[in-house]
Amino acid sequence: MHADPDTYLSAYALRFLISRYAPNALVDIIIPEGMSVVTQRLAKSFPNQEPSPESAGSAYDLIVAVDIGDTELLKDWNEKLRESSALKVLIDHHPIKQDSPYNRSLVDTSASSAAELVYSLFKAVRVEPDSETAQALLTGILFDSQNLAIAGEGALRTVLELISFGAVLEKARTELRSPPDYGEVIAKFKAAKRVKVYRASGWVIAVSTVGSFQANVARSFVNMGADIALVAGESSKETRGSLRASHRFYAGTKVHVGTDIAAVLSKETGYGGGHPTAASLTCGVSEEDLIRDFLALMGRLLGEPPTEVK
Numbered sequence: 508m509h510a511d512p513d514t515y516l517s518a519y520a521l522r523f524l525i526s527r528y529a530p531n532a533l534v535d536i537i538i539p540e541g542m543s544v545v546t547q548r549l550a551k552s553f554p555n556q557e558p559s560p561e562s563a564g565s566a567y568d569l570i571v572a573v574d575i576g577d578t579e580l581l582k583d584w585n586e587k588l589r590e591s592s593a594l595k596v597l598i599d600h601h602p603i604k605q606d607s608p609y610n611r612s613l614v615d616t617s618a619s620s621a622a623e624l625v626y627s628l629f630k631a632v633r634v635e636p637d638s639e640t641a642q643a644l645l646t647g648i649l650f651d652s653q654n655l656a657i658a659g660e661g662a663l664r665t666v667l668e669l670i671s672f673g674a675v676l677e678k679a680r681t682e683l684r685s686p687p688d689y690g691e692v693i694a695k696f697k698a699a700k701r702v703k704v705y706r707a708s709g710w711v712i713a714v715s716t717v718g719s720f721q722a723n724v725a726r727s728f729v730n731m732g733a734d735i736a737l738v739a740g741e742s743s744k745e746t747r748g749s750l751r752a753s754h755r756f757y758a759g760t761k762v763h764v765g766t767d768i769a770a771v772l773s774k775e776t777g778y779g780g781g782h783p784t785a786a787s788l789t790c791g792v793s794e795e796d797l798i799r800d801f802l803a804l805m806g807r808l809l810g811e812p813p814t815e816v817k
């Protein structure tokens with residue numbers, strides 16, 4: 508998993524906090540698996556610095572892990588973290604694992620972002636963020652809270668305080684907006700032109716084919732109102748399929764697109780799996796056969812064979 512904006516900008520603000528608190532400290536931000544595309548763009552406004560050569564390795568006195576979710580995401584740092592004699596602190600809003608290697612932790616799963624937890628540390632040690640750091644934290648909060656749509660009370664209170672330190676809401680929104688990917692736009696329209704819509708037991712099923720961006724296309728069909736969508740694309744050696752379903756579909760049918768569909772359809776000739784409402788698969792049959800098998804499976808799972816809507 509590449510570092511998302513909440514992860515990176517939380518670390519960015521922590522560097523400021525530690526530097527204020529301990530002005531002689533050398534602080535490195537280490538990103539074990541690199542940055543996501545949107546984080547890379549944000550890092551132009553909020554730059555990282557090369558890790559100091561002195562501290563390459565495990566010579567740190569303090570290691571703070573931020574917004575990691577799962578220690579496996581730390582890759583080779585997993586081992587370094589366990590072996591290090593540093594004080595190890597975890598700041599996260601994901602649930603903590605059992606055998607956690609940390610000495611201290613600030614974990615609050617009700618927080619909608621790690622950035623708001625980092626801000627609570629500023630308050631705890633009475634350090635005021637400068638306007639740039641406040642902007643970084645605000646941007647992290649907006650990213651993880653889907654522009655505040657799923658923000659909790661803590662995030663909303665934090666946003667107002669960050670604004671009082673000079674953060675600008677509109678600037679954060681603008682920075683998070685990605686320019687459209689032309690290839691993706693074309694893939695969506697091509698697939699939309701070829702889409703077939705079925706109904707079974709009241710649910711709306713969309714299927715289509717396109718050579719790339721199958722996952723994005725399937726998601727946009729669900730955004731258009733399909734309850735479940737399969738988008739397939741075949742190359743010379745294999746056929747790939749992406750599945751997306753609405754939360755309402757999962758809640759209403761308990762059909763898990765990863766285990767009940769992707770894994771089942773790919774069992775004989777490939778591999779596949781995923782989450783309850785998002786999954787993908789690779790298999791050895793043609794895209795037409797994959798779609799036919801999918802519709803037959805949907806008929807069994809929903810108790811009624813899908814009928815095409817003309």
Ligand SMILES: [Mn+2]
Nearest residue numbers: 513574621651
């Ligand atoms: Mn986060």
